[in-house]
Amino acid sequence: MARLGEFDLIERLFAPLAEGFPGALNLKDDAALVPISTGCRLVVTTDALVAGVHFRTDDPPDLVARKALRVNLSDLAAMGAKPLGLLVAACFPKDVDESWLTRFAKGLAQDKAEFGVPIIGGDTVSTPGPFTLAVTALGEVEEGRALKRSAAQAGDVIMVSGTIGDGALGLDALEGKLANLFEDERKWLADRYLLPRPRLELGQALAASRKAHAGMDISDGLLADLAHICRASGLSGIVRVQDIPLSSPARTALKDDPKRIERILAGGDDYELLITAPASSVAPLQEIAARFRLGLTVIGHMAEGAGVQALDASGAPMSLPFKGWRHF
């Protein structure tokens, strides 16, 4: 890319993304300055995404940008944090063209507007490898209120927001694997894969309510992520598979091929919230979720022991490969 130097690039495409946030210093300094509210903890998370590994190389650049931001905002949502700002470290292939970069920056700008979260810093470098992106999200949460993986208690119910499996089935749809579905259904699922909805308002309201115990977002797959809560809390988790909330296109896909239950349970890319809470909290937590027009569905419970069990409609344990998304 001969025409744009790094600094021109940042100035033209990225500096507007910091507008409205004085501490970003117009992206011209070594670092950004971020005020944290009194009585709050900073919440910070980082995710790396590689073209061809975490997204398809021909995914539209604006959607790649937006998904990268949203995946990180979802990690803030999981803890009940209010987002403050994002940092984007981007490694562009040397032959990237200006139009690709412009569309990428447009995606960042769209989600800055949609979520009201500025891009307050970052880095742009060139790479001989595939386009690679590391996003860092900063948020804040009142001291003692963050939802953690380790806070589940035996007897807690397990709940999930929204519907499960749409992201993984959306990837299948994009890869031409759901030929029997209507095009509208395939498009709806693909959109769920390409553009996750971080449950920020729900996460903040759940944390503020003090009625939930453990919490995380579902990225690796429902069962793999529940296994994280089990390990961190020293408990086991039992899921009744028929209680897992499915979208109408996901139900159709499952009817078409019952083996797709594995994609739904283990495919990942859901970015819904997975929480545990005492049974007495179910109704008030569902009322909170309804404020954001979201379902919050009981799918099982936590117990003494270790590991995750999935039970079929008859209550018998299912044998499933549910390693979730492993990067190696």
Next chain:
Amino acid sequence: MARLGEFDLIERLFAPLAEGFPGALNLKDDAALVPISTGCRLVVTTDALVAGVHFRTDDPPDLVARKALRVNLSDLAAMGAKPLGLLVAACFPKDVDESWLTRFAKGLAQDKAEFGVPIIGGDTVSTPGPFTLAVTALGEVEEGRALKRSAAQAGDVIMVSGTIGDGALGLDALEGKLANLFEDERKWLADRYLLPRPRLELGQALAASRKAHAGMDISDGLLADLAHICRASGLSGIVRVQDIPLSSPARTALKDDPKRIERILAGGDDYELLITAPASSVAPLQEIAARFRLGLTVIGHMAEGAGVQALDASGAPMSLPFKGWRHF
């Protein structure tokens, strides 16, 4: 890498790096929780590094890790911030072996110990490209005390810590370009390239003193970085080249080939501090630097206008290519 899954890897190699920092939640949650001191601003910066671009592919993995951390700590030093924690997002090639990873993690552990800064989060993924690393550094600085690029005033003197040019000449030494130097000199310069010394204590003391105006660290090259201060402050900078502090090996290299002045002025990788301050601050600021056994040398001054001028011993402007390090 068949033998280690992502979670085993994190647990075995990276979890010990978070020890002593409760908010890292043993690296088992979606995000880390960081307390910020009352009256302080969070300072945050991120840098991406790609093998073959920002370091040599055969650099020892422990030194790659340490340099990546130090480059980011240097950005905190530039603002006068006290470091709180680091996040490391690492993209490993699929064929990376356990011994490489172990040495990489050992480097992180060494610098965690040396600087007392824990690794409080991160991400590990695989890439079909070269090893790629994004480090995010978090620090804090008292409100209103951060050193910024935009705070220079006309008439300020320009000062640098330590000696300039050692990093770039160190890279030359590693590439066999300084054959006329003694091996000890080459090794000393190479060490300056491989293992920068972030001037954390000096930066914090300068910010606390309120006697400096603008500040940044020198990573792109002395003249290119001074140009950043000039642009951000709406001023010009005049440097007297013969006043730039050089190490004894750098002086030898320069005597050997006077053209090396370009490497010294524009090579980058110095990670010394570049500040501007009123002339009345020179003596007290030098006293502060002496506490940390560092020189703080006046090399020029800020003036009305724009751009950077380098003057030779006779006071005549030198014509130099000093674009600094450009990534595209």
